[in-house]
Amino acid sequence: MNEEQEKYTVCDQCGAHILEKCAYEEDDFTLCGDCVVKQTNKEVKQAETIVNELRQEVSEQQKKEAQKQYRHRTALIFVICLLIFIAVQAFVYYSKPEPVASQKIDPQQNIYVTQSLILLAIHNYQKDHPQPPKTLKQLVPDYLPSVFARSFSQFSYHLEADLTPVLTLLETNKKEETTEGKAQ
Numbered sequence: 359m360n361e362e363q364e365k366y367t368v369c370d371q372c373g374a375h376i377l378e379k380c381a382y383e384e385d386d387f388t389l390c391g392d393c394v395v396k397q398t399n400k401e402v403k404q405a406e407t408i409v410n411e412l413r414q415e416v417s418e419q420q421k422k423e424a425q426k427q428y429r430h431r432t433a434l435i436f437v438i439c440l441l442i443f444i445a446v447q448a449f450v451y452y453s454k455p456e457p458v459a460s461q462k463i464d465p466q467q468n469i470y471v472t473q474s475l476i477l478l479a480i481h482n483y484q485k486d487h488p489q490p491p492k493t494l495k496q497l498v499p500d501y502l503p504s505v506f507a508r509s510f511s512q513f514s515y516h517l518e519a520d521l522t523p524v525l526t527l528l529e530t531n532k533k534e535e536t537t538e539g540k541a542q
């Protein structure tokens with residue numbers, strides 16, 4: 359009993375007298391139970407701090423990644439919207455009905471219809487241009503389907519001094535006109 363009681367040692371950390379069998383040896387360092395607990399708590403806290411820092415770093419990285427993805431997604435949505443817009447514009451542009459193209463008119467046969475359509479084309483041309491066209495060819499193909507170009511020889515077209523367009527049927531056709539006029 360006495361021998362055991364004599365086996366005391368001192369804690370290097372806090373200087374407490376402790377039984378040798380209760381002491382903890384660590385790298386030639388003697389620690390009492392309390393100090394081991396304190397030391398362990400300290401290490402646990404340090405570990406917790408490190409873990410928290412790591413966690414924060416990871417969450418910040420994730421946040422940055424999410425922001426990056428959000429920016430990419432926003433850019434992608436913008437590009438998609440732009441493409442849709444362009445597609446719609448293109449569709450509207452190309453689906454614009456061509457003037458009179460859907461009606462089947464033989465310009466040679468229906469010379470008066472042709473005359474009306476040329477006048478209408480001149481009218482439309484003037485909406486987009488400061489001056490009326492100098493020649494009928496300028497109406498093709500934006501204002502008049504190219505099939506009508508064959509009939510241009512049946513008309514005389516010129517601009518007056520005040521730029522008023524004058525379209526007249528040539529003599530051969532005019533005879534027809536008068537005959538028809540009398541018949542009616």
Ligand SMILES: [Zn+2]
Nearest residue numbers: 369372390393
């Ligand atoms: Zn101690």
